[in-house]
Amino acid sequence: MKTKKCSKCKENKDASCFMKCKANKSGLYSSCKACNKERIRIYNIKNKENVIKTYKKYYEKNKKEILKKSVIKNRKYKKEFEGIKKIPKIQRRIT
Numbered sequence: 763m764k765t766k767k768c769s770k771c772k773e774n775k776d777a778s779c780f781m782k783c784k785a786n787k788s789g790l791y792s793s794c795k796a797c798n799k800e801r802i803r804i805y806n807i808k809n810k811e812n813v814i815k816t817y818k819k820y821y822e823k824n825k826k827e828i829l830k831k832s833v834i835k836n837r838k839y840k841k842e843f844e845g846i847k848k849i850p851k852i853q854r855r856i857t
């Protein structure tokens with residue numbers, strides 16, 4: 763079986779433990795699947811933090827606008843909700 767040394771964990775692993783990569787001479791990625799997974803996981807975590815950070819910045823900048831919008835939304839829902847509540851009373855009067 764063909765084995766390859768992972769550039770990240772420095773372990774000799776079976777070729778099936780590596781993702782295929784046509785750009786590489788060996789036809790395989792330099793780091794194993796497990797290391798790639800870990801890299802992607804860390805990337806996603808960092809990305810998440812960045813997304814939250816940018817949203818927080820946006821929120822701080824547009825706090826008033828966002829709050830205004832949410833108040834308008836709440837009013838709209840309240841009206842709709844009250845409209846639903848009123849229907850049974852009218853029905854009771856008819857019957």
Ligand SMILES: [Zn+2]
Pocket residue numbers: 768769770771772773793794795796797
């Ligand atoms: Zn590895």
